[in-house]
Amino acid sequence: xxxxxxxxxxxxxxxxYIGFGFLFCLFWWKITSGFRHAGWKDLLxxxxxxxxxxxxxxxxxxxxxxxxxxxxxxDLMLGSTDNGLAGSLALLVATAIMLMLLIVRRxxxxxxxx
Numbered sequence: 001x002x003x004x005x006x007x008x009x010x011x012x013x014x015x016x017y018i019g020f021g022f023l024f025c026l027f028w029w030k031i032t033s034g035f036r037h038a039g040w041k042d043l044l045x046x047x048x049x050x051x052x053x054x055x056x057x058x059x060x061x062x063x064x065x066x067x068x069x070x071x072x073x074x075d076l077m078l079g080s081t082d083n084g085l086a087g088s089l090a091l092l093v094a095t096a097i098m099l100m101l102l103i104v105r106r107x108x109x110x111x112x113x114x
Contacts, residue, residue: 056087
């Protein structure tokens with residue numbers, strides 16, 4: 001069993017992270033379901049998904065990835081800027097894509113939805 005965990009610890013960690021990220025998103029969807037304005041509700045939900053699920057590489061070797069928000073936070077704390085800058089750009093691009101999708105969704109319009 002120890003050999004299995006040692007060999008697959010990276011995949012196990014990502015599986016646990018994605019599982020708990022999904023549970024947090026369900027919790028967040030329940031909290032934001034009370035918002036009356038659909039635009040703010042969708043924006044808060046989209047930002048949460050982007051911050052939780054956008055991955056970025058941990059090192060220049062590009063062997064392992066981690067959530068981009070964690071990479072940026074660790075690089076800021078440790079004082080290095082290489083991966084932090086790239087991770088923040090990944091978050092920026094993911095946020096821009098999310099905003100474009102929300103705008104397209106809003107422009108297409110749905111009757112009875114504000």
